[in-house]
Amino acid sequence: MSSGRPVPVDEGSPAALLDAAEKILAEEGYAAASSRRVAAAAGLNAALVYYYFGTMDDLFVALFRRGSERSFQLQQEALASDQPLWSLWEAIHDRSSTALTLEFIALANHRKAMRSEITRSALRFRRLQLDAVTEVLDRHGQQPPPVSPGALVLLMSSVSRFLVMEREFDIAVGHEDAVAMVEDILVAIEGERRSTAA
Amino acid sequence: MSSGRPVPVDEGSPAALLDAAEKILAEEGYAAASSRRVAAAAGLNAALVYYYFGTMDDLFVALFRRGSERSFQLQQEALASDQPLWSLWEAIHDRSSTALTLEFIALANHRKAMRSEITRSALRFRRLQLDAVTEVLDRHGQQPPPVSPGALVLLMSSVSRFLVMEREFDIAVGHEDAVAMVEDILVAIEGERRSTAA
DNA sequence: GTCTATAGCTGGATAGAC
DNA sequence: GTCTATCCAGCTATAGAC
Numbered sequence: 001m002s003s004g005r006p007v008p009v010d011e012g013s014p015a016a017l018l019d020a021a022e023k024i025l026a027e028e029g030y031a032a033a034s035s036r037r038v039a040a041a042a043g044l045n046a047a048l049v050y051y052y053f054g055t056m057d058d059l060f061v062a063l064f065r066r067g068s069e070r071s072f073q074l075q076q077e078a079l080a081s082d083q084p085l086w087s088l089w090e091a092i093h094d095r096s097s098t099a100l101t102l103e104f105i106a107l108a109n110h111r112k113a114m115r116s117e118i119t120r121s122a123l124r125f126r127r128l129q130l131d132a133v134t135e136v137l138d139r140h141g142q143q144p145p146p147v148s149p150g151a152l153v154l155l156m157s158s159v160s161r162f163l164v165m166e167r168e169f170d171i172a173v174g175h176e177d178a179v180a181m182v183e184d185i186l187v188a189i190e191g192e193r194r195s196t197a198a
Numbered sequence: 199m200s201s202g203r204p205v206p207v208d209e210g211s212p213a214a215l216l217d218a219a220e221k222i223l224a225e226e227g228y229a230a231a232s233s234r235r236v237a238a239a240a241g242l243n244a245a246l247v248y249y250y251f252g253t254m255d256d257l258f259v260a261l262f263r264r265g266s267e268r269s270f271q272l273q274q275e276a277l278a279s280d281q282p283l284w285s286l287w288e289a290i291h292d293r294s295s296t297a298l299t300l301e302f303i304a305l306a307n308h309r310k311a312m313r314s315e316i317t318r319s320a321l322r323f324r325r326l327q328l329d330a331v332t333e334v335l336d337r338h339g340q341q342p343p344p345v346s347p348g349a350l351v352l353l354m355s356s357v358s359r360f361l362v363m364e365r366e367f368d369i370a371v372g373h374e375d376a377v378a379m380v381e382d383i384l385v386a387i388e389g390e391r392r393s394t395a396a
Numbered sequence: 397g398t399c400t401a402t403a404g405c406t407g408g409a410t411a412g413a414c
Numbered sequence: 415g416t417c418t419a420t421c422c423a424g425c426t427a428t429a430g431a432c
Contacts (some may be wrong), residue, residue: 047410050409110230111228148378152314171324174349181346
């Protein structure tokens with residue numbers, strides 16, 4: 001599953017529109033992602049947006065779904081590695097989709113469809129992470145694990161997103177300490193990170 | 199905790215416009231916060247927006263600044279209490295301004311002025327928090343503090359914002375565990391929370 | 397200070413030719 | 415599938431009366 005696709009493979013106009021929308025959304029915010037601008041960036045006509053997606057809202061939902069699906073695959077792969085926690089930490093920590101995610105959340109402020117889509121997706125991720133982390137902690141052996149699965153999952157998610165977001169604003173005060181705190185826990189459970197050889 | 203809301207004290211048209219903008223921004227997103235809609239919600243004419251603030255961008259910056267100032271005062275008070283960490287935790291945890299904050303961040307995606315305003319404000323908060331938490335940990339006595347000041351400040355900030363944000367999407371899986379983890383640390387340093395009597 | 401009026405633009409969405 | 419043409423709504427911002 002999930003053949004290692006290099007990602008932005010253009011498979012026709014719908015994909016081209018989604019790619020264009022993704023770029024504009026991340027770089028300039030949802031207010032800039034109009035049908036005309038998206039179509040122009042894709043080298044297509046604005047009417048095609050409505051032909052393929054119906055409404056702009058539907059396009060945004062489709063875009064979110066596509067990205068969410070990709071990330072979910074990546075996390076599944078990460079959690080299947082021999083150092084699941086470290087892999088998960090890296091998977092959620094380096095993702096460049098933070099600006100995008102924030103736009104979607106902002107969009108959800110007044111678009112019902114977007115809102116429920118985000119909720120559904122987040123719960124899916126949470127469940128995947130919780131199952132995997134619970135298993136890791138269970139297998140952790142005799143020593144009592146330093147944290148509960150729920151706490152660890154939320155610690156990693158919260159800190160990761162917060163730091164990535166702040167870094168986009170050129171803020172990094174205390175970041176090293178926070179990363180060290182999380183990674184100390186990972187070391188205590190899984191030992192030192194063995195090179196990802198990526 | 200949430201003592202009586204700061205209460206929209208109407209002090210003339212500018213404040214009324216800011217109040218209206220704040221409400222619309224939080225409830226419907228920045229795309230809905232147009233000069234017309236803001237003015238209408240304030241019972242005023244749209245031209246007044248430009249008379250008082252120059253541009254919509256300037257209004258957004260002014261709004262952010264006002265809220266930021268209020269929060270800063272509240273945090274200063276919190277950190278001056280006899281249980282600074284607990285008070286800080288409550289101060290950042292219950293603030294209802296999360297949706298608003300997200301809109302500002304989204305706005306900053308394509309408005310330079312907003313961006314630098316957020317950075318400046320965040321650094322100010324961070325420094326205040328770091329100073330206070332450093333002092334608390336220094337005075338903590340003989341036992342080595344369980345965490346570094348930077349890690350603790352970022353832990354509290356990250357988890358708090360993340361949980362509040364998720365709760366707005368009706369997601370709460372693992373939240374109890376995460377809260378317990380943070381509060382265990384607070385207990386280790388400051389002891390049990392003594393009622394805030396709010 | 398507050399209003400009306402308006403210029404000038406951009407948006408979502410549809411109809412219909414090809 | 416893709417395009418042009420178009421309707422209509424809403425926006426920022428300004429000019430100017432009161």
